[in-house]
Structures are given as structure tokens and as C-alpha cells.
Amino acid sequence: MSDTVSIVIVSHSQDVAKGAADMVREMVGDEVNVAFCGGNPDGGLGTSVQRIIDAIEAVWSPKGVAILVDLGGAETNSEMAVEMLPPQRRAVVVVCNAPIVEGAVMAATEAAGGSPLERVRAVAEELSAS
Amino acid sequence: MLAHAVGMHARPAVKLTKLAKRFSARIAVRVAGAVDWIDAKSIAKVMAMRAAPDSIIEFEASGADARAAVDALIMLIAQDFPDVGR
Numbered sequence: 001m002s003d004t005v006s007i008v009i010v011s012h013s014q015d016v017a018k019g020a021a022d023m024v025r026e027m028v029g030d031e032v033n034v035a036f037c038g039g040n041p042d043g044g045l046g047t048s049v050q051r052i053i054d055a056i057e058a059v060w061s062p063k064g065v066a067i068l069v070d071l072g073g074a075e076t077n078s079e080m081a082v083e084m085l086p087p088q089r090r091a092v093v094v095v096c097n098a099p100i101v102e103g104a105v106m107a108a109t110e111a112a113g114g115s116p117l118e119r120v121r122a123v124a125e126e127l128s129a130s
Numbered sequence: 131m132l133a134h135a136v137g138m139h140a141r142p143a144v145k146l147t148k149l150a151k152r153f154s155a156r157i158a159v160r161v162a163g164a165v166d167w168i169d170a171k172s173i174a175k176v177m178a179m180r181a182a183p184d185s186i187i188e189f190e191a192s193g194a195d196a197r198a199a200v201d202a203l204i205m206l207i208a209q210d211f212p213d214v215g216r
Contacts, residue, residue: 027144109144109173113151126174 005111005120006033006059008067009104010052010074014039020068020101028108033059047074052081056093064092064117066124068104092117098124142211143177146170149206155193157203162186170203 007024011017017038024034035055040046056065067082069075078095085093094117096103107124115123150157150170158167161181167190168175181187187207189200206212 027141028148105140105144106173106177109147112148113171123173126172 003063004032004061004114005063005107005117006035006061006065007104007108007111008052008055008059008065009034009036009038009100010047010055010067010078011036011038011070011100012045012047012074013070016070016100020104023101024104024108027105028112032108032111033061034104034108035059047077049077049081049084052078053084056081056085056089060089062092064094064120066107066111066117066120067093067095068098068100068107068124069095070100094121096121096124098127102127140177143179144173145206145211146203147173147176149202150199153191153193153195153199153202155191155196155199157189157191157196157199159190159203160188162188 009017009020011020015038017036021034021036024032035058037051037055038047040048056067059065067078069078075095082090082093082095096107098107103124106127107120110120110123146159147170157170159170159176159179160167161179162185168179170176170189189203191199
């Protein structure tokens with residue numbers, strides 16, 4: 001499955017993140033790797049840079065990783081996580097400006113066809129453009 | 131042209147788009163009577179198509195594998211979007 005872009009879902013809530021990942025797996029199938037993380041280490045709402053890094057590494061693909069986020073800190077922590085990756089990996093990880101659930105399903109649908117990272121991102125972001 | 135029983139909800143939309151993307155042909159789709167054709171390979175557009183159950187779906191394709199593409203898409207709809215190739 002390393003020939004497709006992978007998806008990482010980052011929510012403040014572990015339940016939301018897992019639910020979005022479940023939707024991707026059930027609707028799109030398993031040709032695209034999906035990882036998710038949500039909640040802070042104490043079990044409350046929040047996001048953790050280290051967990052985001054771990055999620056990216058868990059589904060790493062040479063074709064790249066598209067990250068879908070929910071609110072504020074999920075986005076800034078995801079950007080921080082990307083910055084902490086080795087430079088050659090950093091270049092092929094993007095944070096999409098898209099609604100988390102819809103964006104994840106659409107990005108995964110596009111990724112399943114083998115599309116490159118920029119195309120996957122564009123399809124997810126189509127939702128915010130209209 | 132084909133009638134379908136399930137309506138164009140999220141899951142069928144994903145299946146239709148994924149299947150369309152397997153072909154190199156340019157493939158357009160619309161609900162019969164709609165003014166605009168939609169790119170069948172665009173998940174955002176297909177999902178927004180809002181085809182009601184039992185409406186008629188039309189395809190138009192051009193390119194080397196256009197015939198095969200339309201046949202496959204008609205088959206998908208005729209079978210009411212089965213879970214295949216998973």
C-alpha cells in the first residue's frame with residue numbers, strides 16, 4: 001500500500017478521530033493507510049505533537065501523507081509535528097485545509113486511485129473552496 | 131442510462147468515483163434531465179450530485195477505454211453498488 005498517499009486524522013477527541021478513520025476504512029476500503037490520534041495524554045480533549053508524529057510514522061508512505069485536522073490546536077500541533085520530521089519526509093507531508101470527516105473520506109478516495117499528494121490535497125480542499 | 135435503487139449517497143459516490151478513476155477515458159455523469167454533466171472522477175462533485183433512489187443516471191465517456199468504462203459503471207449501478215474489490 002506504499003504506492004498510495006496515506007491519511008492521518010488529528011482531532012481534539014479520540015472518539016471523533018477514530019470515527020472519522022472508521023468512515024474512511026469502511027467507505028473507501030483498505031488500499032489507503034489511515035492513522036488517527038486525538039486527546040491529550042491525560043485522556044481529556046486535546047492534541048499532542050508526539051502522537052501526531054507517531055501517527056505519521058505509523059502510516060508513512062513515500063508518496064506522502066495528508067493530514068486532516070479539526071480545530072485550532074490540532075492544526076498548529078500538526079504543523080509543529082511536520083516541522084519536527086526529518087527534512088526529506090517533511091517535504092511530502094501536508095496539512096489540508098478541509099473539514100475533518102468529509103476531507104478525510106474525499107482525500108482517501110482520491111488517494112486510492114494512486115493520485116499524487118498535491119492532487120489528494122486539492123480534492124480535500126475543494127470542499128472549503130466552494 | 132440506468133435506473134438505480136439506492137440513491138447517490140456517500141458510499142455509492144465513493145464507489146462510482148473509485149471505479150471511474152480506474153479508466154483513462156474522460157467520463158461524465160449526470161442525473162437524467164440535469165443541465166450539467168459532472169466529472170465522474172471528482173468525488174466532491176459526484177457526492178454533491180444528489181441522485182434520488184430510482185432516478186436515471188446517464189454516462190458519457192470518450193477515450194480509448196470509454197466503452198469498457200461505461201459498461202463497468204452500468205454494471206456497478208445495476209448491481210446496486212455491491213461491496214467488491216475490498
